[in-house]
Amino acid sequence: MRKTLASLSGLAIFSLLCCAPPAHxxxxxxxxxxxxxxQLQDAVSQLQRSQDAQLAVMQQVLKAVADxxxxxxxxxxxxxxxxxxxxxxxxxxxxxxxTQMQGINDSVDELRSRVDxxxxxxxxxxxQLQNINTQPAAQQPGQPGQAGQQDQxxxxxxxxxxxxxxxxxxxxxxxxxxxxxxxxxxSGEFGDVLKYYPQDxxxxxxxxxxxxxxxxxxxxxAAINAYDSVLQQFPGSNKAxxxxxxxxxxxxxxxxxxxxxxDLRALVARYPQSPEASQARSRLxxxxxRVSPKPTAARE
Numbered sequence: 453m454r455k456t457l458a459s460l461s462g463l464a465i466f467s468l469l470c471c472a473p474p475a476h477x478x479x480x481x482x483x484x485x486x487x488x489x490x491q492l493q494d495a496v497s498q499l500q501r502s503q504d505a506q507l508a509v510m511q512q513v514l515k516a517v518a519d520x521x522x523x524x525x526x527x528x529x530x531x532x533x534x535x536x537x538x539x540x541x542x543x544x545x546x547x548x549x550x551t552q553m554q555g556i557n558d559s560v561d562e563l564r565s566r567v568d569x570x571x572x573x574x575x576x577x578x579x580q581l582q583n584i585n586t587q588p589a590a591q592q593p594g595q596p597g598q599a600g601q602q603d604q605x606x607x608x609x610x611x612x613x614x615x616x617x618x619x620x621x622x623x624x625x626x627x628x629x630x631x632x633x634x635x636x637x638x639s640g641e642f643g644d645v646l647k648y649y650p651q652d653x654x655x656x657x658x659x660x661x662x663x664x665x666x667x668x669x670x671x672x673x674a675a676i677n678a679y680d681s682v683l684q685q686f687p688g689s690n691k692a693x694x695x696x697x698x699x700x701x702x703x704x705x706x707x708x709x710x711x712x713x714x715d716l717r718a719l720v721a722r723y724p725q726s727p728e729a730s731q732a733r734s735r736l737x738x739x740x741x742r743v744s745p746k747p748t749a750a751r752e
Contacts, residue, residue, distance in 0.1 A: 616644065616647075616648035616649075619645060619648070619649040619652050619654055620654070622641060622644055622645055622648070622649075623641075623642075623645050623654045623657070623658065625641055626638050626641030626642045626644075626645065626658065626661070627661075629641060630642075630661055630664075630665065635665045635668065635669060638661070638665060639662055639665045639666075642658040642659075642661050642662050642665075643658075643662065645658035646658050646659060646662075653689075655686065656682055656685075656686030656688075656689025656690075656691055656692075657689065657690075657691055659678060659681050659682045659685070659686060659691075660678070660679070660682050660689070660691035660694065660695055662678045663675045663676075663677075663678030663679040663681075663682070663695065663698060663699075664698070666678055667698060667701075667702055672702045672703075672705050672706045673706065675698070675699075675702045676699055676702045676703060676706075679695040679696070679698050679699035679702065680695075680699060682695040683695055683696060683699070692723075693719060693722075693723045693726045693727075693728040693729070694728055696715055696716075696718060696719040696722065696723070696728065697716070697719055697728040697731060697732055699715050700712045700713075700714075700715035700716040700719065700732065700735075701735070703715060704735075713736065713739075713741055716732040716735060716736055717732075717736070717743065717744065717745065719732045720732050720733060720736075720743055720744070721744070
């Protein structure tokens with residue numbers, strides 16, 4: 453009898469052990485998942501280090517190119533000022549030479565604009581790489597028993613941002629409001645062009661008209677800053693000569709005579725064949741100011 457009970461007890465214990473669910477199955481799968489996520493993070497980190505090294509080299513090259521472009525631009529501007537001064541002094545005709553130098557300046561401005569675009573694209577790539585590197589860490593699953601707590605602490609996703617209309621549609625709407633003297637509305641729309649399409653060809657125009665709105669409203673300091681942004685950020689824009697002219701006029705409007713004369717002379721030297729240069733010459737002559745600065749006597 454005792455042997456029979458012992459046999460039954462052993463059989464019952466064996467059956468319970470066989471039927472019981474594996475206690476570590478869930479934990480093992482979680483550990484495997486965490487290991488895979490960590491491996492993915494390591495791979496992304498290694499990729500980012502490689503990309504950062506390559507981007508750093510590209511940035512150094514671009515910086516060197518930009519420095520050379522700035523130096524060449526300054527040299528050409530100085531030469532053109534000297535040529536214009538000699539033309540005023542001697543009365544000779546050197547229009548063909550001025551046109552050639554203006555073409556060189558235009559090429560330099562276009563090159564500098566392309567360098568700035570490449571810099572912006574590199575910064576965007578770096579930002580995307582950083583976002584990719586941080587996403588796996590934010591999505592890494594927690595230890596068993598913490599999932600419920602993470603779900604409670606998780607913040608709701610931000611609503612999607614409205615998509616901007618096409619750049620031409622946005623720009624044409626801004627121009628319509630500008631021509632209709634709805635300046636505050638037009639200024640905001642031109643600002644949207646700069647915000648959503650900073651690399652588009654129309655961005656320089658939008659910046660110019662922001663300056664025009666400020667000028668018409670008598671906000672000359674804001675207008676000067678807006679025109680200067682065109683010259684600095686969009687040197688290849690077709691609004692660059694007009695920006696130089698209007699900047700000089702705005703400076704004269706706030707009694708910054710020296711700065712205004714300097715910018716009007718720079719316009720004549722930089723774009724000698726442009727209609728804006730003719731206006732600048734007329735303005736300087738009306739003020740009784742030489743179009744070109746008086747040549748400095750050479751030292752022996």
